[in-house]
Amino acid sequence: MTSTEIPKLLVRIERFPIAGAFTISRGAKTEAVTVVAEASRDGHIGRGECVPYPRYRETPEATLATLEAMREAVARGLDRQMLQAALPAGAARNALDCALIDLEAKSRGERAWTLLGRPEPGPCVTAFTISLASSETMAAATAKAAHRPLLKIKLGGDGDQARIAAVRRAAPTSELIVDANEAWTPANLEQNLGACAEAGVTLVEQPLPAGQDEMLATIRRRIAVCADESVHDRASLEGLRARYDAVNIKLDKTGGLTEALAMADAARALGFEIMVGCMVGSSLAMAPAMLLTPQARFVDLDGPLLLAHDREGGLRYEGSLVYPPEPELWG
DSSP: OOOOSOOEEEEEEEEEEEEEEEEETTEEEEEEEEEEEEEEETTEEEEEEEOOOGGGTOOHHHHHHHHHTTHHHHHTTOOHHHHHHHSOSSHHHHHHHHHHHHHHHHHHTSOHHHHTTOOOOOOEEOOEEEOOOOHHHHHHHHHHTTTSSEEEEEOOSTTHHHHHHHHHHHOSSSEEEEEOTTOOOTTTHHHHHHHHHHTTOOEEEOOSOTTOOGGGGTSOOSSEEEESTTOOSGGGTGGGTTTOSEEEEOHHHHTSHHHHHHHHHHHHHTTOEEEEOOOSOOHHHHGGGGGGGGGOSEEOOOGGGGBSSOOTTOOOEETTEEOOOOTTTOO
16 A cells, blocks of 8 residues: 555653552552653654553653654554564553554554554453552451453562452452562562462462562472563563563553563463563553463453543543454554
């Protein structure tokens, strides 16, 4: 297809209030601050959303500036393959990568999974997150969500054994995954893993700080352990094989769906199980990640469920069941 119009790129910051607060070991927040990229050509608009993350030294303002600097390259015909070399992995590249895929799919009149040669995603169960708090507060929050089949429990160090025991009592039939967000230490690692095993937890995510997780290779892991902050893209996979059983693939870490799909293929070839994860954002941020769900053992795309309100025309959620996006939203 020959374009008759110079491609344009618009970017903006958007804010979505969180229902209550979202709390992990590094702190709490009450709103999701996202950056949206819109690439347009010949009457078609492709969109992508990213969530800049301070843990990776990202801010919405710097991400916005990075994307604004790409306007000339987009106007010259930058495509998603060229983008991989033009920007490093991270939130900014994610927003533009997803926008370019969406634009290409809409320009061709086909769904993104067909465009990318991937299986069509179907409805799948997403985890629902219980924020870090006292064991009593977490038990109360868990009791309200105990009907959900998969819960993701945020832990934070001291008191985690009591927290996970209280959560399990409050949700006796839910599958539990735990996310420590780098808050455990070599001194309490095995004790905390043991408490999770006793509570019937299926998976523990990022117990030790990235770069300080060597101990995971030397202990007997009683339950599966998943890398999050320790893994970003394909280049970070090989060195983690002795330490982790699974990897959490997030588009804001990989720098977009293009690298995320390649990373999922590489991770499976190395024997890792796959978790598809997210930052707290709107349905526009979750929609591209749905293309990874056919390969995933765990899906954690509950960002919109944690917001006071999602964007209009967002993903369809029925309880914990999330459906693939309609083309008006993305792809």
